[in-house]
Amino acid sequence: xxxxxxxxxxxxxxxxxxxxxxxxxxxxxxxxxxxxxVLEIGCGxxxxxxxxxxxxxxxxxTGLDPDRAALARAARKARRRGVDLRLDLGYADAMPYPxxxxxxVLSSLMLHHLPDEVKVAAFREVRRVLRPGxxxxxxxIVGENHGHGLAAHRARRNRQRDAxxxxxxxxxxxxxxxxxxxxxxxxxxxxxxxxxxxx
Numbered sequence: 001x002x003x004x005x006x007x008x009x010x011x012x013x014x015x016x017x018x019x020x021x022x023x024x025x026x027x028x029x030x031x032x033x034x035x036x037x038v039l040e041i042g043c044g045x046x047x048x049x050x051x052x053x054x055x056x057x058x059x060x061x062t063g064l065d066p067d068r069a070a071l072a073r074a075a076r077k078a079r080r081r082g083v084d085l086r087l088d089l090g091y092a093d094a095m096p097y098p099x100x101x102x103x104x105v106l107s108s109l110m111l112h113h114l115p116d117e118v119k120v121a122a123f124r125e126v127r128r129v130l131r132p133g134x135x136x137x138x139x140x141i142v143g144e145n146h147g148h149g150l151a152a153h154r155a156r157r158n159r160q161r162d163a164x165x166x167x168x169x170x171x172x173x174x175x176x177x178x179x180x181x182x183x184x185x186x187x188x189x190x191x192x193x194x195x196x197x198x199x
Contacts, residue, residue, distance in 0.1 A: 022139060022192070023048045026108055027055055029196055030137040034058030036103040039129065041092040041122065042110025046074030046085060052106075053083045062086040064095060093121035100131045107138035111168065123175035130199040136177060140168065142184065142191040172197050
C-alpha cells in the first residue's frame with residue numbers, strides 16, 4: 001500500500017475491485033498441482049496464496065515480500081484458516097532461496113511497482129530459483145490504469161499500455177525464460193497483461 005496506515009484498507013479494497021476474480025484467472029493459467037513448490041513474489045497480505053490452497057489442496061507455498069506489516073497480516077489470515085503458509089521477508093531481485101528449488105513462481109499486480117532495472121534482476125532471480133521446466137505466471141497492470149480520464153490523456157495512456165505490453169515479455173525473455181504467451185486483458189478496472197513462461 002506504500003503507507004503502513006493504509007494496510008488495513010488493502011483487503012477490503014481488493015474485494016471491492018474484484019481481485020479474487022483476477023487471482024482465479026492467474027491460478028487457472030498456472031494449473032497448480034499438489035506437492036508443487038510455489039513461490040509468490042510480492043505476496044502482500046497473502047490473498048493469492050490462500051486462494052491457491054483453497055483451489056489446490058496439498059500445494060506447498062511460500063510468499064516473499066519486503067513489507068513486514070503485510071507479512072504479519074498474511075500470517076494471521078493463514079493461521080485463522082489453518083493454512084501452512086511460509087512467509088519470508090525479502091525482495092524479488094535478491095531471493096533467499098537455493099537454485100532450482102521452486103516449481104512455480106507467481107506474481108500478481110506487483111511488477112509495476114518496480115523500476116525496469118529491478119524487473120530485469122527479478123526475472124533473473126526467477127530463472128535461478130526455478131527448476132528446469134519450472135513455470136512463471138504473472139499478472140500485472142499495463143499502462144497507467146487511472147480509469148477513463150480526460151480525452152487529452154488517452155493517446156499517452158495507449159502508448160504506455162503498448163510499451164508495457166511489449167516490454168514485460170521482452171524482459172522475461174531477456175532473463176532466459178521461454179514466453180509461452182502474453183495475453184492482454186481489458187476489464188472495467190483497466191488494462192492488464194497475463195504472461196506465462198517456462199525455464
